[in-house]
Amino acid sequence: MKKTGISSRLKQVLFSSVLLFLLPGCSDRFALLDPAGPVAHTEYRFIVLSAILVSLVVIPVLGLLIYIVIRYRDRPGNQAPYRPNWTESKILEAIWWGIPILIVAILGVFTVRDTYALTRPPTNHKPITIQVVSLDWKWMFLYPDSKIATVNYCEIPTGVPVQFVLTADAPMNSFWVPRLGGQVYTMPGMEMQLWLQADRSGVFEGRGANFTGKGFAHMNFQVVAKPQSEFESWVKSVKASAPALTNEKYNQLVKPSVVKQQSYSSYPTSLYKNIVNKNGGMYWHGKHEQHPMPMDGQHQMPMGN
Amino acid sequence: MFKSLVLYLKNADPLIQMSAVAIVLTLIGIVVALTYYKKWGWLWREWITTVDHKKIGIMYLICALLMLFRGGVDALLMRTQLAFPGMNFLDAQHYNEIFTTHGTIMILFVAMPMLFAMMNIAVPLQIGARDVAFPFLNAVSFWLFFFGALLFNLSFVLGGSPDAGWVSYPPLAELSHSPGPGINYYVLSLQISGIGSIATGINFIVTILKMRAPGMTLMRMPLFTWSVLASCIVIIFAFPALTVALALLGLDRIAGTHFFTMLHGGNPMMYVNLFWIWGHPEVYIAILPVYGIFSEIVSTFSKKYIFGYKSMVISLMLISVIGYFVWVHHFFTMGAGPGVNSFFAVASMAVGIPTGVKVFNWLFTMFRGRIRLTLPMLWTLAFIPCFAIGGATGVMLAAAPGDYQFHNSYVVIAHFHQTLIGGAVFGLLAGMYYWWPKMFGFKLNETLGKWAFWFFNIGFYVCFMPQYALGLMGMTRRVYTYPAATGWGTLNFVSTIGAYLMGIGFLFIVVQVLYSIRYGERDMTGDPWDGRTLEWSLPSPVPYYNFAQIPTVNGRDAWWEMKQQRKEYSLSSTKELKPIHMPNNSSLPFFMGLAFFVAGFGLVFNQFMIATVGLIGVVVCMLWRSLEKDTGHWISVDEIKQMEAS
Numbered sequence: 001m002k003k004t005g006i007s008s009r010l011k012q013v014l015f016s017s018v019l020l021f022l023l024p025g026c027s028d029r030f031a032l033l034d035p036a037g038p039v040a041h042t043e044y045r046f047i048v049l050s051a052i053l054v055s056l057v058v059i060p061v062l063g064l065l066i067y068i069v070i071r072y073r074d075r076p077g078n079q080a081p082y083r084p085n086w087t088e089s090k091i092l093e094a095i096w097w098g099i100p101i102l103i104v105a106i107l108g109v110f111t112v113r114d115t116y117a118l119t120r121p122p123t124n125h126k127p128i129t130i131q132v133v134s135l136d137w138k139w140m141f142l143y144p145d146s147k148i149a150t151v152n153y154c155e156i157p158t159g160v161p162v163q164f165v166l167t168a169d170a171p172m173n174s175f176w177v178p179r180l181g182g183q184v185y186t187m188p189g190m191e192m193q194l195w196l197q198a199d200r201s202g203v204f205e206g207r208g209a210n211f212t213g214k215g216f217a218h219m220n221f222q223v224v225a226k227p228q229s230e231f232e233s234w235v236k237s238v239k240a241s242a243p244a245l246t247n248e249k250y251n252q253l254v255k256p257s258v259v260k261q262q263s264y265s266s267y268p269t270s271l272y273k274n275i276v277n278k279n280g281g282m283y284w285h286g287k288h289e290q291h292p293m294p295m296d297g298q299h300q301m302p303m304g305n
Numbered sequence: 306m307f308k309s310l311v312l313y314l315k316n317a318d319p320l321i322q323m324s325a326v327a328i329v330l331t332l333i334g335i336v337v338a339l340t341y342y343k344k345w346g347w348l349w350r351e352w353i354t355t356v357d358h359k360k361i362g363i364m365y366l367i368c369a370l371l372m373l374f375r376g377g378v379d380a381l382l383m384r385t386q387l388a389f390p391g392m393n394f395l396d397a398q399h400y401n402e403i404f405t406t407h408g409t410i411m412i413l414f415v416a417m418p419m420l421f422a423m424m425n426i427a428v429p430l431q432i433g434a435r436d437v438a439f440p441f442l443n444a445v446s447f448w449l450f451f452f453g454a455l456l457f458n459l460s461f462v463l464g465g466s467p468d469a470g471w472v473s474y475p476p477l478a479e480l481s482h483s484p485g486p487g488i489n490y491y492v493l494s495l496q497i498s499g500i501g502s503i504a505t506g507i508n509f510i511v512t513i514l515k516m517r518a519p520g521m522t523l524m525r526m527p528l529f530t531w532s533v534l535a536s537c538i539v540i541i542f543a544f545p546a547l548t549v550a551l552a553l554l555g556l557d558r559i560a561g562t563h564f565f566t567m568l569h570g571g572n573p574m575m576y577v578n579l580f581w582i583w584g585h586p587e588v589y590i591a592i593l594p595v596y597g598i599f600s601e602i603v604s605t606f607s608k609k610y611i612f613g614y615k616s617m618v619i620s621l622m623l624i625s626v627i628g629y630f631v632w633v634h635h636f637f638t639m640g641a642g643p644g645v646n647s648f649f650a651v652a653s654m655a656v657g658i659p660t661g662v663k664v665f666n667w668l669f670t671m672f673r674g675r676i677r678l679t680l681p682m683l684w685t686l687a688f689i690p691c692f693a694i695g696g697a698t699g700v701m702l703a704a705a706p707g708d709y710q711f712h713n714s715y716v717v718i719a720h721f722h723q724t725l726i727g728g729a730v731f732g733l734l735a736g737m738y739y740w741w742p743k744m745f746g747f748k749l750n751e752t753l754g755k756w757a758f759w760f761f762n763i764g765f766y767v768c769f770m771p772q773y774a775l776g777l778m779g780m781t782r783r784v785y786t787y788p789a790a791t792g793w794g795t796l797n798f799v800s801t802i803g804a805y806l807m808g809i810g811f812l813f814i815v816v817q818v819l820y821s822i823r824y825g826e827r828d829m830t831g832d833p834w835d836g837r838t839l840e841w842s843l844p845s846p847v848p849y850y851n852f853a854q855i856p857t858v859n860g861r862d863a864w865w866e867m868k869q870q871r872k873e874y875s876l877s878s879t880k881e882l883k884p885i886h887m888p889n890n891s892s893l894p895f896f897m898g899l900a901f902f903v904a905g906f907g908l909v910f911n912q913f914m915i916a917t918v919g920l921i922g923v924v925v926c927m928l929w930r931s932l933e934k935d936t937g938h939w940i941s942v943d944e945i946k947q948m949e950a951s
Contacts, residue, residue, distance in 0.1 A: 068676075185636070211477070
């Protein structure tokens, strides 16, 4: 054991960590590796591709390190060549400048392609829009088409692109449903947008990902995906049975607290616009378009000027 | 103010009350010990008023290690809380404070002073200089760092720690959501120590460019010196952005302006940009000198010239330039357009190219060498796989489409701990072991060091590998608890075990240092490692004027070449000695730091009288210094001969 020294032991450690990492992979607990919609799928494919590309450098490095340390260790009788004045090799250096450049170039092409693709609706079906407001410490969803509202959960039809339009009436947070796709920040006074789509029915866990203080750890929500017909009947049942969200109730809701899931049959028409404006959204007028957002995906938020 | 402080302490968590008591007892202990052994005068003359770069370096090192302990305890508290789902050890507020102080302390009060320690100890010696360019400013930098760190740590027992994360984004960090002194402490302590960092950056750029020994052209400079130059260039471009961000946030909180609020035209995005314009280059500031340290160590302990010196220099410079232009990757998910995200994604990935080149050059420095597995070399070898994996996950994170999923998840936590621990911490520890004999004149015990090494390394992988998996499971950072249904319990428990193993590793280092002070192998030659650069041509510890005669440099690895050319080479016999001019010690840097501290403390609690007194103190110190006529003295030839003979 002493003979092979550090590198073999390091290898063992590395190997067991990799095992640790792969063994539970059999379960469906790895949300990022179990995409349930086209957006998450694009990102998943990209993650796998990037992992393969970077390991083209990592694996040779690990192999070389182990080999070199064993072979060139300073111990009596080591016959390995010793060339203390050998300091340069143009060919070798060209190789290890070249390979990373090549890898980054390939990865760069895919990065640009997917980054642009992710700003467009994932499929051609007619999309629906859901407005999202992050509050301290809960998520409010407004359905501008059917005029209903929910808190800490939202339902979406399967196979339909959903355009989330997001803002915050509290410190900035980040809206993340790992199995449906990547996240986007919710920011007071600004509107963000995020395309997601579920290809199959299910309950997908969503999280507030950006720290917002005491109740942050409890800022989770659920996205329930169901077939179009079931979705419509859910909307009807909410309309029929849930109470209305009045301005007074909203003023209660906006106060810092952790609450359970809620549904509302209606909400004040100007609620969302007022939330954006009262947080400074009025300063953005003329700088960017108000909701509804353009569908071409080229919409760009102002960057901090 | 004091009434509210007493009230705070009365209502505080028992942990905090205990710490307050412990701090007071420690202080009393130190005062008693210093008085008993009559060491006050020694402390004042030899250390507090010193302008000697080597002593300043040692003071940075001691502070960094103490802060590493504090930051490490924070880490263990957090990991304990996360060991089981629904754990009830810390409440949300306390947890938030702890992760905020953990991050801030580890970056600003551990990594920075530790690398300033290495810079101060080694750079002037490596380039054959008597001192840094501005010794007085160097002392000011240290005391600003010291009092900044003191102010930050004070928050723990006086009034409440910052709790908005080490990034402290508004509006969460604004008065509206974080009343109380916590964020004020953050703003002012970072501001005070940040001024010191900028000064250090300027100081070392000038030192390296203007004070090299004759014959040491830029392309003959040791790589550590090159890396410090690269790092300092980033410091002087990046830190002013932090100064502005903190100043504006401070004005928002203390003077009622609206730079970053949600109202009256304030824009939090501006803070996010300013913060990361500093924040991302900051990690390169921490990592670049470490690359230099590894280059020195790999070359020394492989008994070989560094492979691909030119590539190493080019890649250092490329990293410092590209590294500066990638800050937006910290907020790919803030709604920037695909053009912006694509640009910053590709730029971020591009940093991987020169970094990869460095790794291969290190490998080929060892190739066909003779590798000695000393402690510095062990940490260097451990760094390579750790950094290779951390760098690879970094490239994966840097690509926007992947980052949309990874952002704010534990993948990010695992990645940056792997690069910052595997890079900065391993490197700075390697540097500490490497230059320890030069600093103190004795070696650290190898056996205890190896125990520390293995505990820390195994602990590291046990702690952070599960966190990659947790990230893929969708665990978000900064949560103080999680329900059992998430299934994150097992991996979190494993991770916590790893953290404790690392803690044991740290304790071994403490034991190692204490043991070696008494029993460590004394370094009589000044060249215990068979070194290659000029610092090893000097006795250990180095006399305060460094070189009795400034050496003439004829090539890279100057000392190695001198040793090769004439075995019996002796520095003091070549040329005639001349009197040396050295700067005087001064108490002003200490008092200036103290004045900044008083001003900062006043501003934290909106006590403008106290703040004004402090600021007047700062101005008085500056005036005093500018009116001083003679700030140096001569050392006679006799004195030098005496010193050299002993």
